[in-house]
Amino acid sequence: MKIATWNVNSVRARLPRVVDWIESRQPDVLCLQEIKCLDEQFPREVFEDLGYRVATFGQKTYNGVAILSKQNIEDVFRGLPGETQDAHKRVIGAQIGDTLLLNLYVVNGERVGSDKYAFKMQWMQRVADFVRERYDMKEKVVLCGDFNVTFDDRDVYDPEAWREKILCSTEERKALAKIQEAGLTDAFRHFNQEGGHYTWWDFRTRGFERGQGLRIDHFLMSQAALAATKGIEIDKRARGGEKPSDHAPVVADLE
Protein backbone atom coordinates (compact mmCIF):
# COMPACT_ATOMS: atom_id res chain seq x y z
CA MET A 1 0.00 0.00 0.00
CA LYS A 2 1.47 3.31 -1.10
CA ILE A 3 0.63 6.21 1.22
CA ALA A 4 1.62 9.68 0.04
CA THR A 5 1.62 13.11 1.67
CA TRP A 6 1.69 16.38 -0.26
CA ASN A 7 1.27 20.02 0.67
CA VAL A 8 -0.29 21.16 -2.60
CA ASN A 9 -0.63 24.89 -1.76
CA SER A 10 -4.23 25.14 -3.09
CA VAL A 11 -5.85 22.01 -4.52
CA ARG A 12 -7.75 24.04 -7.12
CA ALA A 13 -4.66 25.85 -8.43
CA ARG A 14 -2.76 22.54 -8.39
CA LEU A 15 -5.49 20.27 -9.79
CA PRO A 16 -3.82 19.39 -13.13
CA ARG A 17 -0.54 18.64 -11.36
CA VAL A 18 -2.20 16.53 -8.68
CA VAL A 19 -4.23 14.56 -11.25
CA ASP A 20 -1.12 13.95 -13.40
CA TRP A 21 0.81 12.82 -10.37
CA ILE A 22 -1.92 10.44 -9.19
CA GLU A 23 -2.21 8.94 -12.67
CA SER A 24 1.52 8.28 -12.92
CA ARG A 25 2.16 7.19 -9.31
CA GLN A 26 -1.15 5.53 -8.40
CA PRO A 27 -0.94 5.97 -4.61
CA ASP A 28 -3.46 3.98 -2.57
CA VAL A 29 -3.76 6.89 -0.15
CA LEU A 30 -2.95 10.56 -0.68
CA CYS A 31 -2.97 13.00 2.24
CA LEU A 32 -3.23 16.62 1.13
CA GLN A 33 -2.42 19.76 3.09
CA GLU A 34 -3.18 23.41 2.34
CA ILE A 35 -6.16 22.64 0.13
CA LYS A 36 -7.19 26.29 0.70
CA CYS A 37 -10.88 25.79 0.01
CA LEU A 38 -14.15 24.91 1.70
CA ASP A 39 -15.40 21.30 1.62
CA GLU A 40 -18.01 22.22 -1.01
CA GLN A 41 -15.34 23.78 -3.25
CA PHE A 42 -13.11 20.69 -3.14
CA PRO A 43 -12.93 19.00 -6.57
CA ARG A 44 -14.26 15.75 -5.08
CA GLU A 45 -15.70 14.31 -8.32
CA VAL A 46 -12.36 14.59 -10.12
CA PHE A 47 -10.79 12.28 -7.55
CA GLU A 48 -13.81 10.00 -7.30
CA ASP A 49 -13.58 9.51 -11.08
CA LEU A 50 -9.96 8.41 -10.53
CA GLY A 51 -11.21 5.73 -8.10
CA TYR A 52 -10.74 7.46 -4.74
CA ARG A 53 -12.94 7.96 -1.71
CA VAL A 54 -12.62 11.50 -0.38
CA ALA A 55 -12.67 12.96 3.13
CA THR A 56 -12.04 16.68 3.54
CA PHE A 57 -11.66 19.22 6.32
CA GLY A 58 -11.63 22.48 4.42
CA GLN A 59 -11.36 26.14 5.29
CA LYS A 60 -11.78 29.28 3.20
CA THR A 61 -8.50 30.73 1.87
CA TYR A 62 -6.15 29.11 4.38
CA ASN A 63 -5.09 25.66 5.61
CA GLY A 64 -7.42 22.71 5.01
CA VAL A 65 -6.54 19.00 4.80
CA ALA A 66 -7.95 16.00 2.93
CA ILE A 67 -7.55 12.26 2.56
CA LEU A 68 -8.01 10.43 -0.75
CA SER A 69 -8.09 6.63 -0.56
CA LYS A 70 -8.81 3.73 -2.90
CA GLN A 71 -9.95 1.71 0.14
CA ASN A 72 -12.76 2.68 2.48
CA ILE A 73 -12.01 5.62 4.79
CA GLU A 74 -13.39 4.67 8.20
CA ASP A 75 -13.80 6.43 11.56
CA VAL A 76 -13.01 9.85 10.14
CA PHE A 77 -12.40 12.63 12.65
CA ARG A 78 -11.69 16.29 11.99
CA GLY A 79 -9.72 18.69 14.18
CA LEU A 80 -8.26 18.32 17.67
CA PRO A 81 -10.45 17.73 20.74
CA GLY A 82 -12.18 20.81 22.11
CA GLU A 83 -11.71 23.00 19.05
CA THR A 84 -14.34 25.61 18.20
CA GLN A 85 -15.84 26.26 14.75
CA ASP A 86 -13.34 29.01 13.94
CA ALA A 87 -10.24 26.88 14.66
CA HIS A 88 -7.72 26.34 11.84
CA LYS A 89 -8.53 23.24 9.81
CA ARG A 90 -5.24 21.38 10.11
CA VAL A 91 -6.05 17.83 11.22
CA ILE A 92 -7.95 14.92 9.69
CA GLY A 93 -7.63 11.33 10.84
CA ALA A 94 -9.12 8.01 9.79
CA GLN A 95 -8.66 4.26 9.71
CA ILE A 96 -7.80 2.70 6.35
CA GLY A 97 -7.56 -1.08 6.49
CA ASP A 98 -5.56 -1.80 9.63
CA THR A 99 -3.70 1.51 9.44
CA LEU A 100 -4.53 4.42 11.74
CA LEU A 101 -3.76 7.51 9.71
CA LEU A 102 -3.37 11.08 10.93
CA ASN A 103 -2.86 13.83 8.35
CA LEU A 104 -1.41 17.06 9.79
CA TYR A 105 -0.71 20.56 8.58
CA VAL A 106 1.40 22.00 11.39
CA VAL A 107 1.34 25.77 12.01
CA ASN A 108 4.16 27.57 10.17
CA GLY A 109 5.03 29.98 12.97
CA GLU A 110 6.32 32.86 10.84
CA ARG A 111 9.35 33.84 12.95
CA VAL A 112 10.88 32.60 16.19
CA GLY A 113 9.42 34.71 18.99
CA SER A 114 6.36 35.95 17.05
CA ASP A 115 2.74 35.46 18.17
CA LYS A 116 2.33 32.84 15.46
CA TYR A 117 5.40 31.05 16.80
CA ALA A 118 3.86 30.93 20.30
CA PHE A 119 0.69 29.54 18.73
CA LYS A 120 2.76 26.92 16.87
CA MET A 121 4.34 25.72 20.13
CA GLN A 122 0.96 25.52 21.83
CA TRP A 123 -0.60 23.74 18.88
CA MET A 124 2.18 21.15 18.64
CA GLN A 125 1.83 20.43 22.35
CA ARG A 126 -1.89 19.79 21.81
CA VAL A 127 -1.06 17.40 18.98
CA ALA A 128 1.41 15.54 21.23
CA ASP A 129 -1.22 15.21 23.98
CA PHE A 130 -3.85 14.07 21.52
CA VAL A 131 -1.60 11.46 19.88
CA ARG A 132 -0.57 10.01 23.25
CA GLU A 133 -4.20 9.76 24.40
CA ARG A 134 -5.75 8.53 21.18
CA TYR A 135 -3.39 5.90 19.80
CA ASP A 136 -2.28 2.50 20.96
CA MET A 137 1.22 2.34 19.52
CA LYS A 138 0.97 -1.45 19.19
CA GLU A 139 -1.25 -0.66 16.18
CA LYS A 140 -0.04 0.49 12.77
CA VAL A 141 -0.06 4.23 13.37
CA VAL A 142 1.01 6.59 10.58
CA LEU A 143 1.24 10.35 11.07
CA CYS A 144 2.08 12.28 7.94
CA GLY A 145 1.94 15.77 6.58
CA ASP A 146 3.64 19.13 6.56
CA PHE A 147 5.23 19.35 10.02
CA ASN A 148 6.94 22.68 9.30
CA VAL A 149 9.93 21.52 11.40
CA THR A 150 13.30 20.00 10.45
CA PHE A 151 14.64 17.19 12.68
CA ASP A 152 18.30 18.18 12.52
CA ASP A 153 20.91 19.93 10.39
CA ARG A 154 20.91 17.17 7.79
CA ASP A 155 17.46 18.43 6.79
CA VAL A 156 18.74 21.96 6.10
CA TYR A 157 20.71 23.13 3.02
CA ASP A 158 22.58 25.79 5.01
CA PRO A 159 22.42 24.93 8.72
CA GLU A 160 24.42 27.97 9.84
CA ALA A 161 22.14 30.41 7.98
CA TRP A 162 19.09 28.68 9.52
CA ARG A 163 20.50 28.29 13.04
CA GLU A 164 17.62 28.87 15.52
CA LYS A 165 15.48 30.28 12.69
CA ILE A 166 11.88 29.30 12.02
CA LEU A 167 11.46 25.62 10.98
CA CYS A 168 14.86 24.85 12.54
CA SER A 169 14.87 26.11 16.15
CA THR A 170 15.74 23.82 19.05
CA GLU A 171 12.36 24.54 20.63
CA GLU A 172 10.47 23.44 17.51
CA ARG A 173 12.60 20.29 17.24
CA LYS A 174 11.82 19.49 20.88
CA ALA A 175 8.10 19.97 20.18
CA LEU A 176 8.41 17.55 17.28
CA ALA A 177 10.22 15.06 19.54
CA LYS A 178 7.33 15.34 22.01
CA ILE A 179 4.90 14.21 19.32
CA GLN A 180 7.21 11.24 18.69
CA GLU A 181 7.52 10.36 22.39
CA ALA A 182 4.48 8.10 22.30
CA GLY A 183 6.55 5.80 20.06
CA LEU A 184 6.83 7.26 16.57
CA THR A 185 9.88 7.11 14.31
CA ASP A 186 10.94 9.43 11.48
CA ALA A 187 10.44 6.83 8.76
CA PHE A 188 12.48 8.59 6.07
CA ARG A 189 15.52 8.77 8.35
CA HIS A 190 15.12 5.10 9.25
CA PHE A 191 15.90 4.23 5.62
CA ASN A 192 18.29 7.04 4.71
CA GLN A 193 20.99 8.59 6.92
CA GLU A 194 22.30 11.15 4.43
CA GLY A 195 21.61 14.84 4.52
CA GLY A 196 20.55 16.81 1.48
CA HIS A 197 17.09 15.30 1.02
CA TYR A 198 14.49 18.06 1.05
CA THR A 199 10.72 18.33 0.65
CA TRP A 200 10.22 22.11 0.49
CA TRP A 201 11.95 24.87 -1.44
CA ASP A 202 11.04 28.55 -1.07
CA PHE A 203 9.43 30.20 -4.12
CA ARG A 204 10.74 33.58 -3.09
CA THR A 205 14.43 32.77 -3.21
CA ARG A 206 14.09 30.38 -6.19
CA GLY A 207 15.22 27.75 -3.73
CA PHE A 208 14.48 24.77 -5.95
CA GLU A 209 16.55 26.10 -8.84
CA ARG A 210 19.42 26.68 -6.38
CA GLY A 211 19.14 23.36 -4.58
CA GLN A 212 18.25 25.20 -1.36
CA GLY A 213 15.58 23.22 0.50
CA LEU A 214 14.45 21.90 3.85
CA ARG A 215 12.98 18.53 4.86
CA ILE A 216 9.78 19.44 6.69
CA ASP A 217 7.22 16.94 5.31
CA HIS A 218 7.37 13.73 7.27
CA PHE A 219 6.07 10.26 8.04
CA LEU A 220 6.08 9.40 11.75
CA MET A 221 5.37 5.72 12.31
CA SER A 222 4.78 3.29 15.14
CA GLN A 223 7.03 0.20 15.17
CA ALA A 224 4.26 -1.93 13.66
CA ALA A 225 3.81 0.51 10.77
CA LEU A 226 7.56 0.91 10.29
CA ALA A 227 8.03 -2.87 10.21
CA ALA A 228 5.52 -3.03 7.35
CA THR A 229 7.29 -0.26 5.42
CA LYS A 230 9.56 -1.15 2.51
CA GLY A 231 10.80 2.37 1.83
CA ILE A 232 10.16 6.11 1.75
CA GLU A 233 10.75 8.30 -1.25
CA ILE A 234 10.64 12.05 -1.82
CA ASP A 235 9.36 12.70 -5.34
CA LYS A 236 11.52 15.70 -6.13
CA ARG A 237 10.49 15.64 -9.79
CA ALA A 238 7.00 16.80 -8.83
CA ARG A 239 8.54 20.05 -7.51
CA GLY A 240 9.72 20.97 -11.05
CA GLY A 241 7.76 21.83 -14.19
CA GLU A 242 4.79 24.12 -14.72
CA LYS A 243 3.01 25.66 -11.74
CA PRO A 244 4.42 23.35 -9.06
CA SER A 245 3.62 23.45 -5.35
CA ASP A 246 6.50 24.63 -3.18
CA HIS A 247 6.47 21.13 -1.58
CA ALA A 248 7.33 17.76 -3.11
CA PRO A 249 5.18 14.70 -2.34
CA VAL A 250 6.60 12.03 -0.02
CA VAL A 251 5.59 8.40 -0.58
CA ALA A 252 5.71 5.53 1.93
CA ASP A 253 5.55 2.01 0.52
CA LEU A 254 3.93 -0.42 2.97
CA GLU A 255 3.28 -4.16 2.65
Added chain:
DNA sequence: ATGGTGGGTTCCCCA
Protein backbone atom coordinates in the same frame (compact mmCIF):
# COMPACT_ATOMS: atom_id res chain seq x y z
C1' DA B 1 18.51 43.83 7.59
C1' DT B 2 15.45 42.96 3.78
C1' DG B 3 13.18 40.99 0.02
C1' DG B 4 12.13 37.82 -3.16
C1' DT B 5 7.26 34.51 -5.52
C1' DG B 6 2.86 32.35 -5.41
C1' DG B 7 -2.10 31.50 -3.90
C1' DG B 8 -6.33 33.52 -2.45
C1' DT B 9 -9.03 37.53 -1.30
C1' DT B 10 -10.22 42.26 -1.42
C1' DC B 11 -7.53 47.26 -1.10
C1' DC B 12 -3.79 42.71 2.07
C1' DC B 13 -3.01 38.08 4.44
C1' DC B 14 -0.32 33.88 4.69
C1' DA B 15 3.48 30.89 3.43
